[in-house]
Amino acid sequence: MRLLIVEDDPLIAVSLTQSLAPLGNTVEVFHRLSEARTALAHSQFDLVVLDLGLPDGSGLALLTEIRNRGNATPVLILTARDGVAERVQGLDAGADDYLTKPFSLPELQARVRALMRRSQQRTDNRLRFGPLCFDQKSGDVTLHGERLDLPRRELGLMEGLLLHAERIAPREQLIDRLFGFGEVGPNALEVYISRLRKRLSGSGVRIRTLRGLGYRLEDDPE
Missing domain, CATH: 1.10.10.10 (Winged helix-like DNA-binding domain superfamily/Winged helix DNA-binding domain)
Known part of the structure; x- marks a missing residue:
């Protein structure tokens, strides 16, 4: 898979890359909204892992832009916000799944696999x-x-x-x-x-x- 990670915390970004890259995945990491916007405009990805709190804006703005363009790429939101209202807002904006920090890397991997199964209409891995x-x-x-x-x-x-x-x-x-x-x-x-x-x-x-x-x-x- 080709994965796009949009995460401004360097330690979390490294952990995500080390967790997702070994199984043949190509992982692209960007720390700012503007960088991710440019990447998505010029290339295709199998899945986006998106932090909401970015230094130059909200990840929800990027998510809204993606969906408004008709881009159905699966999006997994990562956030430190654990309120129900925030989760509902993200899902209504077009997110496919939601994971609250701190999180377990095995759970993240499982959620990524589940999203890929769903998008590829498969029943197993x-x-x-x-x-x-x-x-x-x-x-x-x-x-x-x-x-x-x-x-x-x-x-x-x-x-x-x-x-x-x-x-x-x-x-x-x-x-x-x-x-x-x-x-x-x-x-x-x-x-x-x-x-x-x-x-x-x-x-x-x-x-x-x-x-x-x-x-x-x-x-x-x-």
Whole structure:
């Protein structure tokens, strides 16, 4: 997943990143409303974790802007405000879930998984295609029941392909998922595609290139 965290407390932001990044997630962190607004205007995310009390404005203002644009990206609000009225206001503004500080990181992880299941219309934490299975809770990928030991970026790429299984995964979306706002070489994505192809060789699953469009995970008839 590609996650956007909008949190002005550096310690909390680091904790969130350390909690959410290891399972193949690309995590972008911004501490100000203006920075997050720019990021959302130029890129797509799978989920937004949003603090309400930001130094240059209220997170509710950003949430309202997101929804007014018709952007349905799941939003999980983090806040030190524990009053019912504040929770109702956030949910009515378009938030999908609400977590009050201080909170447990395992609970945060579980809520993130629940929001992703709901937005992707799944009933569990597993993405499957033929003999391939990716468990978003454990971060394990299995092929014919055997675990594949994938580095973080290969894991993120596998997730992106599985989310689009038998459909085209747009190249730019995969690049954003793997590298975020970091500098990317012209053939960086192809390097990781090549590595996954080698792992899938002879498995009955292949990654097909559709030039100018992206890649598609599909059955391999050979």
